[in-house]
Amino acid sequence: MNLLIEGIENKVVFETELTKQLSVDNHSEIYPVYKIKLDQLYFNDQNDRIATWISQYKSETKIEKIDTDKKTDYNNIIHKFITDSNPKALEATQKNISIIGQEQPGVVLADGRIVDGNRRFTCLRNIQQESGETQYMNAVILDRDITGNAKEIKMLELYLQHGIDKPVDYNPIDRLVGIYNDIVDKELLSVSEYAKSVNLPDKEIQREVEKAKLMVEYLEFIDAPRQFHLARKMNINDPLKELNTILKQCKDDDKREDLKNVVFANFVMQPYGDMTRYIRKIKKVASNAKFLDDYLEEQLELTEKVCDLIEECPEVNEEVINQKIRVQEELQNAFEHSTDKWETKSNSVASKLLPAQLIEKAYDQIDNIDTNIFKKLSDEEKETVRNKLDLLQEMIDNIRGELDV
Known part of the structure; x- marks a missing residue:
């Protein structure tokens, strides 16, 4: 069912006066926000937050994929993963929604897959079960599907979850799994595309890619390939x-x-x-x-x-x-x-x-400088950086001179 067509016709999706600005496939646009009945939505099993939990479930149940056709059963499985991945954050979000309602609209696809808002959806499901009152989720509905638009949807998801000065609030191993899947395994995104989506320097994401590859090699070393949950638990x-x-x-x-x-x-x-x-x-x-x-x-x-x-x-x-x-x-x-x-x-x-160790430490500190920030500096601030670089170069020349004595 298409939420924008049958959903509205069947009165399980309702227009609101709210809007949300999104940048999809490098095109910024203001989208209307809809009120959607919860039973029309389903979790995104490709959410990096639960990557290791998905791998653990597949390993324990000996299955290749969780069936999304039976939405209730599917949602109950993912619901537990979202809860277990960060129960304190979920409790805080649910308390906030209970008091003042859902402040930030989510983003869903036309078939009901949630791109952004899996935790809010979890909280609303809890509130509905506890109160017995029908709940609705506020969200933008994108008239797209995951099959034909996987790359742009992933970049949007990363941007919404990481790219707006938001802290990463889930396990770093889950993030490594997401990076490995998106950049190395599926080759869905390049390092530069991923870095742009999460608003980080390319070299930082490249280091994460290197760590992710080592994680995969380690799991192969212990004869537990792709059992990413073991890396999280260790x-x-x-x-x-x-x-x-x-x-x-x-x-x-x-x-x-x-x-x-x-x-x-x-x-x-x-x-x-x-x-x-x-x-x-x-x-x-x-x-x-x-x-x-x-x-x-x-x-x-x-x-x-x-x-x-x-x-x-x-x-x-x-x-x-x-x-x-x-x-x-x-x-x-x-x-x-x-x-x-x-x-x-x-x-x-x-x-x-x-x-040598002090020089190595100095190198590491300089290597961590995000050169993208130079674009935001004033001329005076840039001149200060140049002066410091001149002093640093003078010290390096002096050290080289002592080595040659």
Whole structure:
């Protein structure tokens, strides 16, 4: 059913006096807002907020796709995902809607698929069930379908959820899954198109793409391909960031591959509570060419044992990881002892490496500058930046001069 035709004719969709301005496919336009009966709408299963929850459901039920034809059952499944993904945010939104009504209209397609407003829809469904009173959702209705307009609809969804100075309020692993699906797997958007949609620099999205690829490689390493919920439950977003930095600093392809597998093995064994801090220990060792070979040789022996454990498991899931792999305390301790030992040796020569480390830190800070902001600076502000760059260049020239002495 087309909400703009049959929906209005059947009196389940009503015009309002509200409007909302949207930019769809690079064309900005003011759209009318409609009041839509809830049973005419259905959740967007391609919403990044629930990407890992979808993967978990598919893994547990052994299905390829959730059937959208049975809307009530389908909506009940996704409803739970939206609730579980961020219950506190949902509670706050529902309380606000209960008191003052729905302030921000959503955006839906003509067949009822929700592009923007899945959380508001969830809240309205809760209110309807609790009060027994029929609820309606205010939304713009786009006369499009997901099949023929997937790219422009995805860019609109990203813009509405991220691109208007809104904080990302869901798990970063879910975001990585969305980035992987849209840019790498489906090739629906380029890095530049995605960055434009979420109002971020291209290089920041490129770094997220690199992390997303590592996440996928890790899941393949533990023989759990595309079980993205495992990455969320292991909380590996920040450790992936550290690993990406380690791999960029390593120029030897063979060592880079060995380092990656070693870190993956440490991910699954979790020998240390704070894995981000633990991977930083590995980062120290990896930056010291004097000790890296010996460290890798020692760690690769342990990594092989982890691979053997994984091969022995007919299926890898959260229960297997926690009850069959991470219970190998002797192996966990061996990983930690090895890393601590080589980190201590690396620290013993840290004073000699300090200048290089400070320069690396300065490089990272400069690399994080969003050059797009220069367009917004006044001439006076630009001149201040140029003066600082001149001072920086002078310091660099002085350091190079001392190196040549």
